[in-house]
Amino acid sequence: MTQSAILPAKGPADRLTALFWRHPRVLLALLLTPPLLWLGVVYLGSLAALLLQSFYSIDEFSGVVRQEFTLKTYGELLRPSNFDILVRTVSMAAAVTLACAVLAFPIAYYAARYARGHWKAAFYLGVMLPLWSSYLVKVYAWKLILAKEGILGWAAAQTHTSWIIDGLLSIPGLEGSSLSTSPLGTFMVFVYIWLPYMILPMQAALERVPNSMLEASADLGATRAQTFRTVILPLALPGVIAGSIFTFSLTLGDYIIPQIIGNSANFIGMAVYQLQGTAGNIPLAAAFAVVPILIMLVYLGLARRMGAFDAL
Amino acid sequence: MSAAVEFLNVSRHFGPASAPVKAVDGVDLTISEGSFFAMLGPSGSGKTTCLRLISGFEKPTGGAIRIFGEDVSNTPPHLRNVNTVFQDYALFPHMNVRDNVAYGLMVKGMGRARRHARADEMLALVKLDGYGDRRPAQLSGGQRQRVALARALVNEPRVLLLDEPLGALDLKLREAMQDELKALQKRLGLTFVFVTHDQHEALSMADSLAVFNEGRIAQIGTPQDIYDRPATRFVADFVGSSNVLPPDLTRALGGPAEWASLRPEATRLAATGPLTGTVKALRYLGSGTRVVLDANGTEIAAMVPAGQPVPAEGTRAAIAFDPQALHLMGDR
Amino acid sequence: MRSDRSPLSLRAAAIGGLLFLHLPILLIFLYAFTTEERSFQFPPPGLTTRWFATAWFDRPDIWPPLYLSLKVAAISTSIALVLGTLVAAAMTRTAFFGRDQISLLILLPIALPGVITGMALRSAFGIMDIPFSTWTIVLGHATFCIVIVFNNAVARMRRLSGGIMEASADLGANGFQTLRYILLPNLGSALLAGGMLAFALSFDEVIVTTFTAGQQSTLPIWMLNELVRPRQRPVTNVVAIVVFAATFFPILAAYYLTRGGSETAGMGK
Numbered sequence: 001m002t003q004s005a006i007l008p009a010k011g012p013a014d015r016l017t018a019l020f021w022r023h024p025r026v027l028l029a030l031l032l033t034p035p036l037l038w039l040g041v042v043y044l045g046s047l048a049a050l051l052l053q054s055f056y057s058i059d060e061f062s063g064v065v066r067q068e069f070t071l072k073t074y075g076e077l078l079r080p081s082n083f084d085i086l087v088r089t090v091s092m093a094a095a096v097t098l099a100c101a102v103l104a105f106p107i108a109y110y111a112a113r114y115a116r117g118h119w120k121a122a123f124y125l126g127v128m129l130p131l132w133s134s135y136l137v138k139v140y141a142w143k144l145i146l147a148k149e150g151i152l153g154w155a156a157a158q159t160h161t162s163w164i165i166d167g168l169l170s171i172p173g174l175e176g177s178s179l180s181t182s183p184l185g186t187f188m189v190f191v192y193i194w195l196p197y198m199i200l201p202m203q204a205a206l207e208r209v210p211n212s213m214l215e216a217s218a219d220l221g222a223t224r225a226q227t228f229r230t231v232i233l234p235l236a237l238p239g240v241i242a243g244s245i246f247t248f249s250l251t252l253g254d255y256i257i258p259q260i261i262g263n264s265a266n267f268i269g270m271a272v273y274q275l276q277g278t279a280g281n282i283p284l285a286a287a288f289a290v291v292p293i294l295i296m297l298v299y300l301g302l303a304r305r306m307g308a309f310d311a312l
Numbered sequence: 313m314s315a316a317v318e319f320l321n322v323s324r325h326f327g328p329a330s331a332p333v334k335a336v337d338g339v340d341l342t343i344s345e346g347s348f349f350a351m352l353g354p355s356g357s358g359k360t361t362c363l364r365l366i367s368g369f370e371k372p373t374g375g376a377i378r379i380f381g382e383d384v385s386n387t388p389p390h391l392r393n394v395n396t397v398f399q400d401y402a403l404f405p406h407m408n409v410r411d412n413v414a415y416g417l418m419v420k421g422m423g424r425a426r427r428h429a430r431a432d433e434m435l436a437l438v439k440l441d442g443y444g445d446r447r448p449a450q451l452s453g454g455q456r457q458r459v460a461l462a463r464a465l466v467n468e469p470r471v472l473l474l475d476e477p478l479g480a481l482d483l484k485l486r487e488a489m490q491d492e493l494k495a496l497q498k499r500l501g502l503t504f505v506f507v508t509h510d511q512h513e514a515l516s517m518a519d520s521l522a523v524f525n526e527g528r529i530a531q532i533g534t535p536q537d538i539y540d541r542p543a544t545r546f547v548a549d550f551v552g553s554s555n556v557l558p559p560d561l562t563r564a565l566g567g568p569a570e571w572a573s574l575r576p577e578a579t580r581l582a583a584t585g586p587l588t589g590t591v592k593a594l595r596y597l598g599s600g601t602r603v604v605l606d607a608n609g610t611e612i613a614a615m616v617p618a619g620q621p622v623p624a625e626g627t628r629a630a631i632a633f634d635p636q637a638l639h640l641m642g643d644r
Numbered sequence: 645m646r647s648d649r650s651p652l653s654l655r656a657a658a659i660g661g662l663l664f665l666h667l668p669i670l671l672i673f674l675y676a677f678t679t680e681e682r683s684f685q686f687p688p689p690g691l692t693t694r695w696f697a698t699a700w701f702d703r704p705d706i707w708p709p710l711y712l713s714l715k716v717a718a719i720s721t722s723i724a725l726v727l728g729t730l731v732a733a734a735m736t737r738t739a740f741f742g743r744d745q746i747s748l749l750i751l752l753p754i755a756l757p758g759v760i761t762g763m764a765l766r767s768a769f770g771i772m773d774i775p776f777s778t779w780t781i782v783l784g785h786a787t788f789c790i791v792i793v794f795n796n797a798v799a800r801m802r803r804l805s806g807g808i809m810e811a812s813a814d815l816g817a818n819g820f821q822t823l824r825y826i827l828l829p830n831l832g833s834a835l836l837a838g839g840m841l842a843f844a845l846s847f848d849e850v851i852v853t854t855f856t857a858g859q860q861s862t863l864p865i866w867m868l869n870e871l872v873r874p875r876q877r878p879v880t881n882v883v884a885i886v887v888f889a890a891t892f893f894p895i896l897a898a899y900y901l902t903r904g905g906s907e908t909a910g911m912g913k
Contacts, residue, residue, distance in 0.1 A: 004380070004382070004393065005379040005380040005381075005382050005384070005392065005393050005394070005470045005471075006379070006382050006384060006387050006391060006392065006393065007391045007392070007393055007816070008391075009391060013818045013819070013820045013821070014390070014391065014818045016818075016819065016820075017388055017390060017818040017819040017820070018386075018387075018388045018391065020819060021368070021388035021389070022386065022388070024737070028734055028737060028740060031730045031731070031733050031734035032730070032731065032734045032746070034726070034727060034730055035727040035728070035730050035731045035750075035790065036746070036749075038723075038727055038786070038787070038790070039749050039750065039753075039787065039790070040749075042765075042783050042787055043749070043752070043753055043761075043764075043787050044749070045768060046761075046764035046765045046767065046768040047760075047764045049764060049767040049768035049770075049771050049772075050760070050763055050764040050767040050768075052767070052771065053767040053770065053771070065770075103661060103664075104661075106654055106657035106658045106661060107657075107658045107661040107662065109654065109658070110654055110655060110657075110658030111658065114654075114655070121903075123658075123662070125896075125899060126662045126665065126666070127662075127665070128895070128899065129666075129892065129895060129896070130665040130666065130669070132841065132844060132845075132891060132895045133669070133848075133888060133891050133892050133895065134848045134864075134884070134887045134888050134890075134891045135848060135850065136848065136850050136864050136867050136868060136871075136884075136887065137669065137672055137867075137884045137887055137888045138668065138669065139871075140672065140867070140871060140880070140881075140884055141668035141669055141671050141672050142668060143684070143871065144668075144671050144672070144675055144684045144686075145668055145671060147683070147684040149683050149684060149685045149686065150684045150685075150686050151671065151686040153686075154686040154687065192664070192665075192668070195661075195664075195665065196665065245755075249755065249756065249757050250757060252757055253756070253757015253758055253759040253760060253851075254757070254758075254759070254851070255759055255851070256850060256851060256868065259872070260868075260871050260872070268759070269757070269759040269851075272759050272763050273759070273854065273855075276763060276766055276855070282766070282767060282770055285763060285766075286763060286767050289759060289760050289763040289764070292756070292757050292759070292760060293756065293760060296755075296756065296757075367814055368813075369810055369813075369814075388813070389810070389813040389814055390813045390814070390815075390816050390817055390818050391816075395814055395815065396810075396811070396814045398807045398810070398811060399807075400807055401807075402807030402808050402810065402811035403808075403811075404808055404811070404812075404826060405808075405830070406829045406830060415812070415815050415817070415825075416815035416816050416817075418825075419812075419815065419816050419817040419818075419821045419825070420816055463811075463815065464814075464815075467815060467816065
């Protein structure tokens, strides 16, 4: 019973624990040093290298990278052929984001408001599994669906609705021999692949809308449409913006989908890939890669103002 | 009796030095060995921080703490021979009850058979024989509380710290545990330091208590001292539902122009008296009725024992009291 | 709005949306059994299981990419487990200067499009003349896997009653004993879940990898080449099934390991 009030330190583990207790910052530094070294050197270092490369230029005759500061490479982005790529990519990202928001809403709304118990879990898994499962496999599945002889063409032929697809494919800008070689196909696959990224934050935002608020709106005599427009939509908006960060950013940077499905019109990602690979023009590739970063910085700044980060 | 715990001008400030949040500010305190000491105060008054300063989870930014005469400034929690019963019990969810209780012995290197035997003894002491194989999640709140107690006591600490241990229990269980804790403390002769915001709990269990307000100790004393002779308006107000009289009223009643407290139980209703007012509210309490008078804007409560006539609301009444019951508090 | 029954049209749209997310994947399975190897004809003219045998016995080009993918995923996951857990442990401690910046830094590799991470690494390798190897692939993968482990670990640490670490110290355990007997047992399933998700993510990654692999081929890169220049299309489907399974089961396992809390795995990809 009459042990001392202070126990003696036994061994190095006790003494080290005492050291960490006396100097918590030592422990913090030990914990943070390895991951920060990794992220700081590997990741930030690489981003710095990217930025550096984008200010270099390539010698048009020898094809050698000239390591001198110049804005010439950024100037090349404004050439019509390159500028087209930027416009095409941003338009696609905007269209995909809009379509994702529209398609995601019923799923997110149903899962947030009505699904209970097992259904809730099923909905959650049902969204999460496609989100995580193999990206390439999903793209490949759509190659099967959209091919001329594929399931969509077959279903259209069976129901005598092939004229719809043919009609769509004859619209200027959407031309192709089948959906899998038309920009429309590219768009559809983008929407499919990024849809779960829109559903989850939207659902999270909608789950924060208390039922009592909807009831209050109904009590005050609002019709369903009015409740939807004046209560649910504004409250869901932060979730939509949070989701749109993903759909927009992911579309901006993707280069696999337009490479496999579509009319091989160039997108930013494809341009980056081709320039650094076969063309060997790393400075221009780097300058192209900086564009999505800038766009996303502006986008994130706007989203932060609209309170989207509370929904992440 | 020697001192179990001493605080020498202890402060714990948070945040920047330019604008510190003073959780504990210049506290001097002596807790004698074998006593049941309560730290009482509203939330944010610094009482829990003081407890954590003893266990070592907080470090003082000023002053020194001694446990049985030894300065613990450089001693981490795991080398302090004091144990804590946490507010939310903090039982280890992945261990059964026996392993929870035996944990302290295990990390000190005691063999499995011996430590399990000791754990079972402790479980018997807190009346949980036979619960050793259960998981904490399978226990009720009261049972978890006992496991937490056994887990702390098995280490034979020099001081047992209890952080609002009864706060999560319902009233009936709480009262039963109060008696049990008090009995246990007497039997073991151990120093208990008990943090609570419940003045009834503090007054009924403690040998002595400290009332905390805004990081400082407002008063230290026996429960009787604190209740009968509150040192400040804050103590009078917080510890009992006492009447606090402003200086001009005290003078009107024949005292000096100082703040004073007057316990409702020390008053009686009378036909005439030094203090008259209109009956504003009545509250039936079973053992009596609490009558609130409005005496020229100051509310004064008096107790009418059960069986005696109670005046109707809106009528005039007078309060009489023994002049000795009027307790002066100075200007604080 | 007051009734708890949903309008039929909403329910139909929601369930239709879920089916839209899942049905395409089933086609992958169907086409692994088709007898037609040159086109994606639907319905398949006939069904056969011979492509599985072909993939196993007659396509030696599948095995090296499979090994490389497994190797990269295993190494990247191990690195991410260590680094992600360390940051999580640091971040759940008291606030410190630069905390917000660090969480942004962890999130960045997955918040920015993969092509940027890939191109950034490619630029760095170019400037420093680093030759492509397994390790250049691992550098990229481990970087974006850290956040996955971090998310899982940090969510569990927040849910753990903070008191149990203090209780352990209070009862006389030093920091290493607390780590071994209290923290790791309670963190274990969250780390396992994080590790599985990281493994799935790495095994399947193609965008960053194309920039960091040089002439090497991981399984997704092999698949990508087959998509662009197909040889035996059903064999690609067989491999796709393998890749799908290698991501599907870890995700499902991660979900069941962490369900029942606000921390459920997968919210943070």
